[in-house]
Amino acid sequence: MKELFIKKVxxxxxxxxxxxxxxxxxxxxxxxxxxxxxxxxSYKPDVSFRTGHTDDQIWLKFEVxxxxxxxxxxxxxxxxxxxxxxxxxxxxxxxxYYNFEFNCIGTIxxxxxxxxxxRNFVNPKIVNTxxxxxxxxxxxxxxxxxxxxxxxxxxxxxxxxxYSDLKTLRKRKARANFYKCGDETAKPHFLTWNPVKxxxxxxxxxxxxxxxxFE
Numbered sequence: 196m197k198e199l200f201i202k203k204v205x206x207x208x209x210x211x212x213x214x215x216x217x218x219x220x221x222x223x224x225x226x227x228x229x230x231x232x233x234x235x236x237s238y239k240p241d242v243s244f245r246t247g248h249t250d251d252q253i254w255l256k257f258e259v260x261x262x263x264x265x266x267x268x269x270x271x272x273x274x275x276x277x278x279x280x281x282x283x284x285x286x287x288x289x290x291x292y293y294n295f296e297f298n299c300i301g302t303i304x305x306x307x308x309x310x311x312x313x314r315n316f317v318n319p320k321i322v323n324t325x326x327x328x329x330x331x332x333x334x335x336x337x338x339x340x341x342x343x344x345x346x347x348x349x350x351x352x353x354x355x356x357x358y359s360d361l362k363t364l365r366k367r368k369a370r371a372n373f374y375k376c377g378d379e380t381a382k383p384h385f386l387t388w389n390p391v392k393x394x395x396x397x398x399x400x401x402x403x404x405x406x407x408x409f410e
Contacts, residue, residue: 196405198407198408199371201246203249204219212348215348219247227243229241232387239384239386240384242260242375244388252352252353255283255349257281265379268302275296277379278298278300278377278379279377280375280377284398284401292370292401300336301329315358324352326350328348329346331345366409366410391403
């Protein structure tokens with residue numbers, strides 16, 4: 196099982212997304228999302244992430260190089276996993292977990308529960324308090340083929356964890372995994388940070404989350 200130390204980064208309440216991106220680049224390390232767990236899906240984009248926290252926010256920066264990009268979903272809590280998508284699943288209680296899913300134009304899907312069935316969606320008004328920006332912009336498009344590089348910066352406020360009683364991230368331990376997928380792209384793929392040992396692709400596997408520690 197992998198472990199990840201999430202550093203407390205320097206920030207102010209007015210730190211914008213551009214500044215957050217530079218702070219993550221300067222103060223945190225890059226982590227690979229590069230494990231192929233299922234041989235039938237061997238296509239492997241180059242994917243990494245950086246993360247930090249500010250006591251009341253989780254910051255994420257994903258960097259992706261891939262040959263097919265797709266961004267059709269624009270509905271909050273829609274089917275973003277069908278597009279070029281990066282994901283962050285996290286559990287604070289060893290039982291239930293949040294699944295944050297972001298397509299490559301910043302459309303967000305966020306739900307909570309114990310397994311992939313009977314998920315509880317977080318209210319879109321709350322989801323929309325997450326600050327997010329993609330280098331590809333925010334307008335939908337059909338699939339494109341080529342050599343593409345894109346990044347996504349995300350600031351998740353503590354207030355979106357509506358099913359948890361979280362006062363601060365400081366010194367907190369959690370379980371998590373980070374993913375890259377594109378279920379309906381020309382080359383479907385399912386990459387993970389921590390290994391997932393199921394027969395078929397399935398990201399909703401909290402038993403295979405790694406450990407994360409907030410400074």
